[in-house]
Amino acid sequence: MAFLSVKDLYVNYGAIKAIQGISLEVEQGEIVTLIGSNGAGKTSTMNTIAGLVKAASGSILFKGEEIANKKPKEIVSLGLSLSPEGRQVFPQMSVKENLELGAYTRSKEDKEEGLANAYRLFPKLEERKSQAAGTLSGGEQQMLAVARALMSKPDLLMLDEPSLGLAPLIIRDIFNLIRQVNQETGTTVLLVEQNAKMALEISHRGYVLETGTIALTDTAANLLKSDKVREAYLGG
Ligand code: ATP
Secondary structure, three states, rough: OOOOOEEEEEEEEEEEEEEEEEEEEEEEOOOOEEEEEEOOOOOHHHHHHHOOOOEEEOOOEOOOEEEEEEEOOHHHOOOOOEEEOOOOOOOOEHHHHHHHHHHOOOOOOHHHHHHHHHHHHHHHHOOOOEHHHHHHOOHHHHHHHHHHHHHHHHOOOEEEEEOOOOOOOHHHHHHHHHHHHHHHHOEEEEOOOHHHHHHHHOOOEEEEEEEOEEEEEEHHHHHHOHHHHHHHOOOO
């Protein structure tokens, strides 16, 4: 049984049918990327898994448990956390306070362990722990968003567009960090990315979404080689 198994998922926003029967699986320890054009349904898929958007029908099994339409908080405490699109750090709060918010489901000792772990993976954040998060650079804010999602010590970390709005050199850093988190902590990662090439380069497998359905799935290496994928999503 897969670690995460989404079966025949449908999501509507009123009359808009955003997701029309998506099935996908993520195995423990994998990095899996969802790619696709604007509006294909990548964010909707992630948000529905995280419980932020309601599923119209379908099943979402996480570690064998049905989580479709459970409350976000409950899903986080089962070990699944989402770093949402557009960073969304709390600008007036310090770096440390932002990190602590990520551990709201955990005990005081766990919070401290989480902070130590975040500072080990992201030394920049420790240097800046008292600084207001809104004054961090874009790349630093993105690191903070990833580190905050890790504070709940998730078994499965979902990242929505971690490279959004960042300079190419910083994007490379972010992807290296994601790979490092996966390798050092064994955290399973589900990634949504416009920057398909770099995302696939650190991934084991990928799914291509087109208008609310899965058009193609394969190993990341094969997707990177595929003419169709190169033309449509990797800039030729
Ligand atoms: P992008 O790469 O542009 O972020 P995406 O693949 O993540 O796109 P979604 O954001 O999941 O796509 O959107 C899928 C479809 O659902 C789009 O047609 C979008 O306009 C629509 N949609 C998303 N959120 C809402 C909402 N809150 N209300 C109405 N329609 C929505």
